[in-house]
Amino acid sequence: MPIPNTDSLTAGSLLLAWQLKGKNVLIVGGGDVASGRIESVLVADAHITLISPSNGLHPLTKHFIDATDRIAYHDRAFAGPSDLEGMDMVLTAIDDVEESRRICALCRERKIPINVADIPPSCDFYFGSQIRSGPLQIMISTNGQSPKLANLIRKRIEKCLPDHAGEAIEKVGELRTKLRERAPGVGGELGKKRMRWMVDVCTSWDLEDLALLNDEMMNKLLDNGWEKNAVPKPEDVGLQSPSVIPSWSSLKALLPPTFGFLTGVALTTGLLLTRRRH
């Protein structure tokens, strides 16, 4: 157990996955920044109220308003405290600094969490660079130091994420639900046993294999695995494992030595044949 030095535990944020299912989120503003906020909030299954004069709408904001009935749109400016009634969260992205601060003060009186774009002291929380693949969500925050570097690091992470990570997580979630139906109950010894078995499956199978699980294979995995306190291999539940077929990335890894080998053959042949002619 590494013991952290408490002096180094500072200057950060508390990273959270906020739950908004069925909650009401007010977004004030409809420009570029607001369109990004709308997308993030839709992902979290919130009801959105969007307040912004229609002449300031970004094309993407317009698209969202037209494409989904999860946004109640009001073509006007923020009107005052009545707009905050029943709201669980407020996000503003308007150019008017004074108005932004006024909205922030109203929210703080009402204990409604708020983010005011570009005014850190008026933010109860910040956003970061994001990656999403099904149920997998990743946030990269530089704590306001450099959004550009956050973006560059996001791209680097995207490249190295295992293929099908999102699908694998989805399938593991389904398997866990099936397991809970088969062995129900909260907490206790059974809960621990369930958790241990799920961990064993996750660590002994490749992500690529987990991603391919279907209903029938999951049932086999539970019949021959959970019931017998074992973890069958992918092929034991009828999976044609892609992890034994070379992937493009493993082929790419073979290219440099192959290239080196051929260069070595060519050069040596050339050299030796030249020598023979002397």
Next chain:
Amino acid sequence: MPIPNTDSLTAGSLLLAWQLKGKNVLIVGGGDVASGRIESVLVADAHITLISPSNGLHPLTKHFIDATDRIAYHDRAFAGPSDLEGMDMVLTAIDDVEESRRICALCRERKIPINVADIPPSCDFYFGSQIRSGPLQIMISTNGQSPKLANLIRKRIEKCLPDHAGEAIEKVGELRTKLRERAPGVGGELGKKRMRWMVDVCTSWDLEDLALLNDEMMNKLLDNGWEKNAVPKPEDVGLQSPSVIPSWSSLKALLPPTFGFLTGVALTTGLLLTRRRH
């Protein structure tokens, strides 16, 4: 601009970097899970009130209580509403499901955001797997589907993170502060020019070089760069760039072709020399 299909925007969370500097966080419970919460909340510079009978304290929790005066510790069980006075956030990690739900209800009446370990419906937010390197913080969430896979993916990301990413972000933050002192003002054309120049520096320098910036180099970068609307190279501000010295990772990349080359030379030599003897 890729237009997202709104139907696919669902079933996630809103990932946030919550700001807790100077705020009050109540943690109920002192076991394994609580010790992790304490660490995360200390990072965010909050004042912690910890309530837990001392016989249930995890060694790491004990360490935190002893090592910092940022935790007010009370050796007892949760006493009721009076414990919630002045709290900005509450985290519980106790085994008593009924008591947990009672605390949750009290918090919701008071609009205090709460996380109850292991009881998702009693959580306003979830935690995820985390990476931290200075001002860089990364969270991996599987939206409750598979904490184990979140952990495996975290390890994969840790391996592929660029060296010194945290230091680079720190230095870029300092550079931005210096630039703001030199060219002060909020928003407008100057704000945009500042942002563009910072983006240019971040994209044209390697992270490894950014991480090595010192005070003197930053001043040179501003004198010869910002003032002249240019982006000097690392060597122009006196940096012995490590990005031109081959790093271990670039040497590793050279190993396979070199190995292939030598194998090619050896095999061909052997073959041709054998042929000559016939």
